[in-house]
Amino acid sequence: MASIVLYCRPGFEKECGAEIQEKAAWNEVYGYLELKKNEGLVFFHLNNAEEGDTLINKMPLRRLIFARQWFLTLTDKIDLPDYNRVEAITEALGTEWQYADLRMETADTNDGKALSKFCRKLAVPLRQALRKSGLLTEKGDNDGAILHALFLSGSEVILGYSISSNTSPHVMGIPRLKFPNAAPSRSTLKLDEAFLYFIPKEEWDERLTSGMNAVDLGAAPGGWTYQLVRRGMMVTSIDNGAMAESLMETGQVKHRMMDGFKYIPSKQNNYWLVCDMIEKPQRVAKLMAEWLLRGYCKEAMFNLKLPMKGRYQQVNDDLQTIKDIFSEFGVKYEMYAKHLYYDREEVTVHARILSPLPALD
Numbered sequence: 001m002a003s004i005v006l007y008c009r010p011g012f013e014k015e016c017g018a019e020i021q022e023k024a025a026w027n028e029v030y031g032y033l034e035l036k037k038n039e040g041l042v043f044f045h046l047n048n049a050e051e052g053d054t055l056i057n058k059m060p061l062r063r064l065i066f067a068r069q070w071f072l073t074l075t076d077k078i079d080l081p082d083y084n085r086v087e088a089i090t091e092a093l094g095t096e097w098q099y100a101d102l103r104m105e106t107a108d109t110n111d112g113k114a115l116s117k118f119c120r121k122l123a124v125p126l127r128q129a130l131r132k133s134g135l136l137t138e139k140g141d142n143d144g145a146i147l148h149a150l151f152l153s154g155s156e157v158i159l160g161y162s163i164s165s166n167t168s169p170h171v172m173g174i175p176r177l178k179f180p181n182a183a184p185s186r187s188t189l190k191l192d193e194a195f196l197y198f199i200p201k202e203e204w205d206e207r208l209t210s211g212m213n214a215v216d217l218g219a220a221p222g223g224w225t226y227q228l229v230r231r232g233m234m235v236t237s238i239d240n241g242a243m244a245e246s247l248m249e250t251g252q253v254k255h256r257m258m259d260g261f262k263y264i265p266s267k268q269n270n271y272w273l274v275c276d277m278i279e280k281p282q283r284v285a286k287l288m289a290e291w292l293l294r295g296y297c298k299e300a301m302f303n304l305k306l307p308m309k310g311r312y313q314q315v316n317d318d319l320q321t322i323k324d325i326f327s328e329f330g331v332k333y334e335m336y337a338k339h340l341y342y343d344r345e346e347v348t349v350h351a352r353i354l355s356p357l358p359a360l361d
Contacts, residue, residue: 001076002049003031004056005150005160006067007172009339010040010108015312016066017042023064029055040108041150042067061166065315065347066339068173069105071148071160080155085122086129089149092159099136099147100164102127105172106151118154174341180226184244187223187276189342194301195227197338198350207299213270215297217260217287218277222247228272229253236270238263261287265296273297276346281305281318288351289325292333295357303346304337315347322351329358 004024008016013035021033021044029051034043046052052072061070078092104119104126106112130136130147137144145161152158170176175196177189199207210232216225220241228235229252237243237253238260247253256263260277273291277284281304288300304318319337326333332355339347 002046002052003034003073004044004046004052005071005073005148005158006042006044006064007069007105007108008040008042008066009068009341009343010038012066012311012339013037013040013042015339016064017044018312019064019066020044023059024055027055027059036107038109039112056166057163061168062336062338065337066312068339068341069162069168069170071146071150071162071167073158073160075159077152078157078159080157082155086126089126089157089159090129090133090135093130093135093147095133095135097145097161098134099130099161100144101146102130102136103146103148103171104151105148108172108174115151115154119149119151177342180230182246183223183226184221184247185223188226190276190303190340190348191224191227191274191301193340193342194348194350197340197348198301198336207271212272214272214274215263215265215270217263217273217275218279219243219255222253224274224276225253228274233272236265268295270297271299273300273302275300275302277303278305281314282321285318285321286325288349289322292351292353293325293329293331293357294360299350299352301348301350303343303348306345306347319349322349326353329360331355331358 006016006020017033017035031044031046034045056072075092080088104123106115106119127136143164146164146167148160148162150158175193177192179186179189195208208231212233214228214233214235216235216237218239219225219237220239220243222244225235225237225247229247229250235253237255238258240257243255284302284304288302291297292300304315307314331353333351333353335351337347337349
């Protein structure tokens with residue numbers, strides 16, 4: 001049976017499953033779910049196997065909030081022998097397809113991490129064998145299908161593929177970012193990953209460049225401000241709490257001790273607004289929409305906190321709030337949301353308005 005396998009944060013399998021089932025139905029593709037609880041794996045078993053290829057081509061992965069990565073299965077679970085695993089995998093693939101890259105993957109669990117050494121050791125001879133047989137293209141040829149090998153154990157693997165233009169560039173959809181020692185909090189990795197995920201690298205010189213003005217609402221102690229400063233931006237950080245002295249010493253940060261919901265910029269010269277306030281998500285959503293509509297910023301990157309229950313429905317409601325506000329004023333916009341790897345009980349959203357701003361009172 002053909003299935004779409006999706007990777008998500010462990011504990012969010014229910015949300016990931018509900019989303020793929022709903023959005024697949026919008027494309028008239030149907031199936032049933034198998035959730036690997038607390039393993040970060042969701043299997044969407046297709047009623048019609050032929051529709052899987054259509055779905056992973058037609059539906060953008062970036063439109064899925066809770067899925068980090070996905071692939072369409074080529075095989076059911078394969079039992080590998082103790083020896084000649086490479087030969088068993090190569091034979092199971094057949095000769096019909098050729099692949100641009102190989103991803104050795106596991107569940108995002110402690111057991112999965114324990115398998116990573118095994119996967120790294122197996123990857124080299126497997127790549128060599130696949131290239132020798134013509135199943136894997138030469139290095140540098142990145143267009144086409146990506147081969148995924150999901151190892152459930154050292155003796156069990158599921159093979160599948162994704163399309164290079166509609167897949168995460170990272171194994172299991174997880175970017176490996178290093179925590180900078182100079183950053184005042186680990187929350188800095190959330191904004192670092194968000195910029196990496198939402199803003200194409202070829203546009204960084206235009207949209208993430210030195211000399212820009214930015215505002216950080218709910219900034220203290222400065223994890224998100226740090227990411228703006230390190231990119232050479234001038235930052236107004238809004239928070240009643242104290243900012244890290246190391247940031248203040250850069251000369252790039254102005255600290256206003258006040259409520260982020262009450263701050264109104266005196267000039268419309270801010271390009272970025274970032275916000276990671278621990279507040280009700282509906283309230284944050286409305287504030288972000290107002291900042292964009294009033295031209296207080298050009299682009300906004302913000303987090304919406306998730307409840308303990310009804311998380312998928314809540315985030316949809318929050319995003320719909322923003323969509324309704326933008327629709328009311330007839331503006332064109334771009335907005336994407338993702339439960340990023342360094343997020344926990346929140347979803348990161350990027351939004352910007354693409355049309356002239358309305359005249360507001």
